[in-house]
Amino acid sequence: MSTERPKTITFVIPCYNSAAYMDACVESILGGGRDIEIVIVDDGSTKDDTAEKADEWAAAHPDIIKVIHQENAGHGGAVMAGLRAASGVYFKVVDSDDWLDRTARDLLLAKLRGFIAGDNLVDLVVTNYVYEHVQTGSQKVIRYRGALPTNKIIGWDEVGVFGPGQNILMHAATFRTQVLRDSGVVLPNHTFYVDNIFVYVPLPYVKTLHYLPVNLYRYFIGREDQSVNETVMIGRLDQQMRITKIMVDAYVLPDEIPSKRLARYMEGYLALIIAASSMFAMIRGDAEAMRMRKEMWANLYAKDVRMARRLGRHPLVLGTNLKSEAGRKTSIFLYRIAQRLYRFN
Incomplete structure (x- = not known):
């Protein structure tokens, strides 16, 4: 019988022709410890060396990074492939042109390890995210103060009123992996904006939440071909x-x-x-x-x-x-x- 402890969290990085910026994303996640898992999903990249870069990362960190090469299925198909492969107790998606703040990452990991050690698995952990506007060099932090009490495990009856811009988006959400699987959430292939489905469909299966007010996720804004343009x-x-x-x-x-x-x-x-x-x-x-x-x-x-x-x-x-x-x-x-x-x- 195996006594190997499960990974604390699986970070999934969907990559499609992402060679120009994926390294910065991976580097921002590495260093969190050996109990994390990174799944790089090469979603049918053909125009650059994304596939080769992914394999190089896995070869350099075989205990942490695994790679999935698949025919192009779009962002949703890549996230679903990562979810199927995930072995972490928790699950978070980080797009390949975005990155995590290292200090905030370590605080999140410490919090998740505490939940696991105390056998008190919170279903959804919410953290802040930051819009990084490349054209103006400005930032906009999305926080959840007022909507969610800080550093406290709560149920839905304890949440406040969510203001404009305070919806819990994929950038803010770290789900317990089993909650996602129990919810049966399915993201369609070859469709943009599936992150809304990802954070919406599982909500009735979320019984406990925790808001950790750190600026974790850095969301890059400014590419002309970006899906939110x-x-x-x-x-x-x-x-x-x-x-x-x-x-x-x-x-x-x-x-x-x-x-x-x-x-x-x-x-x-x-x-x-x-x-x-x-x-x-x-x-x-x-x-x-x-x-x-x-x-x-x-x-x-x-x-x-x-x-x-x-x-x-x-x-x-x-x-x-x-x-x-x-x-x-x-x-x-x-x-x-x-x-x-x-x-x-």
């Missing part, structure tokens, strides 16, 4: 709508969720995704975009009429649901103001 997102509106449909289908109606605060949080997150999908459709403005927007609302009403009406009245959605051309222009104007204030996209 507004022009790119509008061009991929069909994929954004696909993600919205999956989240609507995954939404658990409030009557079926024991915690009203979890239900409120899930509804607010879904409202944000619906508002974003509507807004990008309005900015694009063509007949096909309007058809997709109409289909999105039809799917909402098919899911549950009460839910659709409630979401339609949500403050985030109201401003994106104006019917007239003047209303459309007003919505876009307000969106541009919010964009400057919060520095997204």
Whole structure:
């Protein structure tokens, strides 16, 4: 019988033609100790030496790093491959153009080791993340003070109100691996923006949370081809709508969720995704975009009429649901103001 202790955490790094920046990502994770696991997923890279770099890293650190080479499946397919291979008690995704702060990394690892040693496995650990705006050299830290008490294990009934920009995104989330597996979360292949599914579908399976207020994840903003670039997102509106449909289908109606605060949080997150999908459709403005927007609302009403009406009245959605051309222009104007204030996209 093996007495080998499981890895504390698996970090998955999806890589697609990432040779120019993946080394910095890997280096930011290494040094955390021998009880971590790094899974580099080479997602069918063909335009550079990503595959060779991944193998070199694994050869240099065989007890820590493993590599998966697969045909291109997109970000979601790479994350799912990493989840299948993960042996860590906890699980975190770090995109290959992003990195971790080393001091914050060590504090997170110490916290996770304490949970494991005390046989008190928290389902979801939340940490801060930082938008690193390469063009301006500025930073924006996303914190959860006010929404989550710090350094305390809590249930959903103890969470506060999440403010604008405080949704728990993939960058902030470290899940217990078994929670992800129990939730049955599946990320579709060849689809962008699957990180919203990753942090949304498992929520009803999360019973305990812990907020560690350290600036762990550094999220690179500024590449022209980046998936969160507004022009790119509008061009991929069909994929954004696909993600919205999956989240609507995954939404658990409030009557079926024991915690009203979890239900409120899930509804607010879904409202944000619906508002974003509507807004990008309005900015694009063509007949096909309007058809997709109409289909999105039809799917909402098919899911549950009460839910659709409630979401339609949500403050985030109201401003994106104006019917007239003047209303459309007003919505876009307000969106541009919010964009400057919060520095997204």
